[in-house]
Amino acid sequence: MSNEIQLKTTINGIEYDLTVPARLLASDFLRDNLNLTGTHVGCEHGICGSCTIKIDGLTARSCLKFAVQLDGKKVETVESFKEKPETRNILEKFKAHHSLQCGFCTPGFLMIIDELLKSKIKFSENEIREALSGNLCRCTGYENIIKAAKEILAHKGIK
Amino acid sequence: MKPSDFKYFRANSLDHALDILNSEENVKIIAGGQSLVPLMNFRLGQPDLLLDINDIKDLNFESESSSSLEIGSLLTHTNAINSNLIKLFFPIISYALKYVAHQTIRNQGTLGGSIVNADPSSEWPLLISLLNAKINVRNKFKEREILVNDFFESHFVTNVEDDEIVTSVTLPKINKYCWAFEEHSSRKGDFAIVETGVILELEDNCETIKNARIAIGGVDEKIIRLEKIEKKFTGKNIYEDLSIYKKLDLFEAINPVNDNHGSIDYKNYLSDSLLKKVLKKCVKARVISNVK
Incomplete structure (x- = not known):
């Protein structure tokens, strides 16, 4: 003690x-x-x-x-995201969809999207929005983040 | 936004944790820490010793007997939502816990932490009130069982003593019933402004109400059971219009306050409309039958 x-x-x-x-x-x-x-x-x-x-x-x-x-x-x-192909893919999709401007909130969004990706269940667009609603972004706007998330999760199938 | 200085100890057995609670002063127990650590970061809580109980395996379990389910206090909201046993007997728990904050918080927050925090707008306190739970607590010398009616005393105040740990919650099984839960908050994941749940225990014909249980949260210093309305529902048929209860029976039972989430009038209105909504939803829901 x-x-x-x-x-x-x-x-x-x-x-x-x-x-x-x-x-x-x-x-x-x-x-x-x-x-x-x-x-x-x-x-x-x-x-x-x-x-x-x-x-x-x-x-x-x-x-x-x-x-x-x-x-x-x-x-x-x-920092571990650049090491593995599946997490590198998350970074690339964020870049492709311009899902960040200042990047302050980005690490949190990447983490939660990776958790969704590794869970066994499929998500609907609403559920993706809901899952990301626990993270705040003050500049990019959420639309591009959701676009990237949808594409990242697409191969699991969107409900 | 940094906590003040404290000593830290991680107990790996319940006995060890209870010894420490018995001998040390100003100890705070940490489980998920999702309400405690913000308070410590704001220095609203300044314990001398933080007792981490996360490694105590005896507190993390679910078990079933012929008459009840018992859930260990360390069960996280995420694990409760995914529990097949809970889904089978009390799907209202799996449903309502999805309203708790966000997934990241639900991964860490626990049953025991939520009920001892005793926020009157939280989901677990409403659920254990609705399910007539018994809360099992222990100190170094003895165990005791607290009925949920005696457990919550006021905002953030429970009947649990400083030297006690909540070890588990016992939920008596219900034979035939239907259920509904709804809450309203400003944004998804915020604390509920008003939350309400209903369980209608039914006779064998699956139509006559044997016993109604209605709980409402966010509108008083603790979760309120609407006993007057519950009593008047006994013997009614669920296909009668249950929304024609006496509004005064609701408004006299609750005690909302004006705050930045809304006025007293608004919260009364919201309580009434949510109650009508859950009653409507409840009678349309599938009847749960635990007879095997």
Whole structure:
């Protein structure tokens, strides 16, 4: 029981073993301690979705997790997207549909779309809109993001 | 927007967690953290010790007996939505939990966390109220069972003591019933302004109401059961027009406040129209029968 906790975690396939303050948010840990600045910090209370990462395969707001809670977990951040063909495809579709301007919200959208892609069920256009409604974008407008998402998910079949 | 300093401990057994709750001061339990961490980030909550219970396997289960389902407090909303056992006996849970925030939040948020947070516009509190749940809690020395009527005390206040952990919730099975749930919020995923659920327990003919249960949330300091209306529905046929209840029986039971989501008048109007909507939907719904 301490204010400083030892943490062993795997992030984008790399193992880390560090001691961090208990109060350190996972989002700050990724950005400040590991220099993985692709995870963006917007509202810091779970509303905007910009800091979305994956913990053991499920999306999570990294501003609502403490770094110490990543102990023993497998974490994926947006930096992992360029490594694998299926996630690289998500990036390419975003580029093709001009689904970003400033790019601040983009990492969160990419994470949630990847989660939809890996789930077993098919989605209707409304369900895609609904799934993306947990992430806020303030400049691109959502239409191009939805266009990209629809194309990314198209090979699963749209309901 | 950063939490204040605290000590952290992750318990891997319930006994260990209860020992800590018994010996330490100003401890906060963290499960999904989807309501707690925002409060800590705003420094509205400043625990000295954060007790992480996520590794306690005994709190993450679903089990069925002849008369009830028991759900461990660590079950996430996503896992509850996907649970075949829950879908079979209480499809209202799978349906209503889709209204909880967004998928990313549902992946992390838990049953236990939601009910001890006791937000009167949340879905789980309404569901356990409607399902006449029993909440099982434990401290270092004993277990006790709290009836849902005694569980919620006010906004964010429950009957659970500081040294206790909610271990599970028991949901008594219902023999023959139909159900409906609706809520209204400004945007998809926001907290409900008003939410309402109904369960009509039916006689063997699947038409006569044996027992009605109606719960409404967002319009008082806790979830309200509309007992007056429930009682008057007993013995009625579900094909009668149930929407002709006495409005005063509704308005006298609830106590909405003026806030940035709407005026008292608006919330009264919304309560009435949502209640009519769920009643209509309920009688058209498929009757669930658990007799095997």
